[in-house]
Amino acid sequence: MSTPLFDDLPTPLKSVQTRPLFVIRLDVKPIVIVGETPGSFRRVGIVPSGTFAGERLSGKVLDGGADWQTVRGDASTTLDVRLILQTDDGVNIMMAYRGLRHGPADVIQRLEKGEDVDPASYYFRINPMFEAPTGKYDWLNRIIAVGTGHRFANGPVYSVFEVL
Template identity: 30%
Template sequence: MTMAPAVPQLAPLFDVVVELGSPHDLGVTRVGHRRIVPILGGTITGAVDAQILPGGADWQRLRADGAIEIDGRYSARTAQGEHLYLQVNGVRSGAPSVLAALGRGEEVSPMEYYFRTSVTVETSSPGLTYLQDTLLVASCVREHSSVRYTAYRVA
């Protein structure tokens, strides 16, 4: 008898608002057009509540087609002093005019572009280690000076 694998389901786990600084454009490097966006702070709410700490960044690579490859890394701390390290990888793509509007900081409906990521979490907190043992994906929204997303557990 052959058993079929489980069909993945998505369950919302937590919401994130990441406050962003002005991008640092490094120009074209050996791996492509590089930009670094500082992370100034933010919040995580839901299955875990935490404050995003300043000092992280999104090390972006801008592709020739206008899409952006996301490589965000930042830390957060709960009210109990537990620390989390989050790494977010993904892509933001869409029509050139839409991506240009986002680049200018204009409000654009998230239905007009694709912005999806995977999220990994590291922690030394015994009560939060379950976050390290699950696959998380996110649907993201770019706002003028922030990124907002919901992280979903792939069940």
């Protein structure tokens, strides 16, 4: 992008820098269909387990998470997810994220049937936020994260990055 306003910005405002936080893989039970509601088509993915691994924290996803999905009129799916991460050293951390998934109709249809598709053929992004107790992981309370995802038949995998 090159406009007079952009060109006049200090260098730190001209790009976004990230560093890897972790990769997380979620197991999701078969989707529960709520159906058409006054606002949209609703469905829920129950998350009984998963794992995450990174340089600064790794562990498992505890049973009890859920992905409240809205399929919008433009065929995009919005995600509203709440999970409890348990680190390898036993610390419980709440992770919540909103997300957006969309792509060509044929790709999304194949994806929702559980077929293998190229992750580059559709858009799937999330923005996690964390609530960690005081101690070793409380730095998570003071960061913004972004992630890029891919859906497999039994659940998604995300590469999550800290925004610096």
